[in-house]
Amino acid sequence: MSVNPTIGAEGVRLSFEFFPPKNAEMEDQLWETIADLETWNPDFVSVTYGAGGTTRAPTLSTVGRIAAQTGLKPASHLTCVGATREETHAIVSEFHAAGIRHFVALRGDPQGGVGTVYQPTPGGYANAAELAAGLRALGNYEISVSAYPEKHPESADFSADIDMLKRKVDAGATRALTQFFFENDHYERYMERVAAAGINIPIVPGILPIHNLAQVRKFAGLCGATVPDYVIARLGTIDDLPGERFKAASALAAEQVRDLIHRGVKEFHFYTMNRSPLVNAVLEQSAFRRVESVPVAKPRGAAA
Secondary structure: OOOOOOOOOOEEEEEEEOOOOOOOOHHHHHHHHHHHHHHHHHOOHHHHOOOOHHHHHHHHHHHHHHHHHHHOOOEEEEEOOOOHHHHHHHHHHHHHHHOOOOEEEEEEOOOOOOOOOOOOOOOOOOHHHHHHHHHHHHHHEOOOOOOOOOOOOOOOOOOHHHHHHHHHHHHOOOOEHHHHHHHHHHHHHHHHHHHOOOOOOOOEEEEEEOOOOHHHHHHHHHHHOOOOOOHHHHOOOOOOOOOHHHHHHHHHHHHHHHHHEEEEEEEEEEOOOOHHHHHHHHHHOOOOOOOOOOOOOOOOOOOO
């Protein structure tokens, strides 16, 4: 990577991804993270939605509380898995009633898990392009979709992958958030393909600061991303040294962000893993600036 270490982050926009908590302890951690990261003044934050609606209630609770109790603009993930069109529309109505006007429309993973073939739910939306079109028909929602700089693992080739992205854009998508990647050249080549296809919505790079190298390598293998040798070399020998691992992981992600800014990127989506310290370190090293005052998330259990 060619990094300009003096470049700042003025005018660069941020968003953060969270996942719904599974218990009270994780809920406390999430809300501490939200309150902390809110001071970076993100454009929006998104909350994931489990396959087949497995986290529907906690996702709804989380995005509803963000909408009611913070100054943030929440987006909910929404998938095609395990729901008919009518059931999906009912879910959208629930989220709409909670104040949600932004969805991240995704096909979703096969219900059978890793190694199984995706099968559309009978009577449901078959893919993210159909889901985006359905959302667009339901209302004037902001619709984000996924993008894959190293192509989706189920796409036959990059041409097919870009064609699916174009279908999602034609269906009403207003932004794409990429799968995480570590080689910025992958993103740059992908953007060249996107431009050649006449796609002109923002393609926001997804940044994953590495908390656990083994987990990231496993997940990368499932989603078609690669973990470069230089990342493994810098992190692979310090797993049992938390302080050194933190410094190296934050430096790696900050180098990636600064290089992308140098290449002209103006928006970033961070996969936070519901933790703020590593994200904070990356943003500080990338010359981002916190805002002086923001509405603070209310304590757990506070009334809306």
